[in-house]
Amino acid sequence: MDMRSFGRLGAVCLFTATMCAAAAGAATDPMAGTWKMNPAKSKLTDEMKVTEAGPNTYMLNFSGDNTETIVANGTDQPGLFGSTFAITVLSPHRWKMVRKTGGTVTISAIWELSDDGNTLTDHFTGYRADGSTTDLLYKYTRIDGGSGFAGTWESTEEQVNSSFEMQIETYAGDGLSFINPAQKMTKNIKFDGKDYTAEGPNLPAGYATSGRRLSAQSVELTDKINGKVLDMQQVEVAPDGKSLTITTQIPGRRKPNIQVFERE
Structure with a gap:
């Protein structure tokens, strides 16, 4: 999944x-x-696509044809499969992402964009049902189009910081x-x-x-x-x-x- x-x-x-x-x-x-x-x-290995879909609005694709369109204003909005998703723009090169299921946070992440715009670092945390977390550090390279966070990204390395x-x-x-x-x-x-x-x-x-x-x-x-x-x-x-x-x-x-x- x-x-x-x-x-x-x-x-x-x-x-x-x-x-x-x-x-x-x-x-x-x-x-x-x-x-x-x-x-x-x-x-x-991870791959994702972010597409500009209007003013401060983005279409996110993390697998197959499963897409969700989110306004980056920090509010919870309808996401995939009954979840909610929020994007908070912390700076032009830093975003915070939060997904909730049934009102409970299941995923949070901080995305950081390199100065040249070609590398994206994802500090990812998954929240498990028993209260523990899954912590990952992903680095992506841009493989197609876009500017800023928009584009197609493929991971080049990962670091697993949990069991x-x-x-x-x-x-x-x-x-x-x-x-x-x-x-x-x-x-x-x-x-x-x-x-x-x-x-x-x-x-x-x-x-x-x-x-x-x-x-x-x-x-x-x-x-x-x-x-x-x-x-x-x-x-x-x-x-x-x-x-x-x-x-x-x-x-x-x-x-x-x-x-x-x-x-x-």
């Missing part, structure tokens, strides 16, 4: 042998366990549960291609995930909101069972996010 939309690591919340493991019982599924992301081995853990448990025989304790979010999925509604206080209405098992060691997940694809993830556990890699493709982006987790 897109980070600015709902908390960037994917935003966000990105997640999921032997074939006999599913047949013999879920207890031996190689994906089951507690996993912690290793930032040094991960590559979190991210997830739990994977067996579910209903041959299914899996993906649990993000900090976000109090659970995805219970059976690998039959059907959409399964996720549970969590910061999730938008209509959020669901479908999945299919690609092999004994890997699964494919597709996150959707009201049937519209938000992201696609391939989750694969290493042959030695000590690491797990999630490769996430977000519609409209040229490069995937790659998260590497290690078993705790």
Whole structure:
């Protein structure tokens, strides 16, 4: 899931042998366990587009064709998927962004533009349901058009200043549960291609995930909101069972996010 939309690591919340493991019982599924992301081995690529849409007004695009148009006057305005979004212009080279879901702040960020206008630094904070935060520092380069903050931006480096853990448990025989304790979010999925509604206080209405098992060691997940694809993830556990890699493709982006987790 897109980070600015709902908390960037994917935003966000990105997640999921032997074939006999599913047949013999879920207890031996190689994906089951507690996993912690290793930032040094991960590559979190982000892309965004900001377009001038009138006086002090901007159209923001963080994934696919999902856009929201916001007047930069510091007030909460209708955003994507039932959220609100506010832009406060602190100076010509410094903006503050705040997203709320159900009136609760879920994302805040400070954008800083370089003097030559070609580099954007994003000090990003995601607020988790348990009260902890996700802190990221992104640096972007302008890859197309615009002036000031307007333009198409692609991240060139990132710094993760917080930990991210997830739990994977067996579910209903041959299914899996993906649990993000900090976000109090659970995805219970059976690998039959059907959409399964996720549970969590910061999730938008209509959020669901479908999945299919690609092999004994890997699964494919597709996150959707009201049937519209938000992201696609391939989750694969290493042959030695000590690491797990999630490769996430977000519609409209040229490069995937790659998260590497290690078993705790």
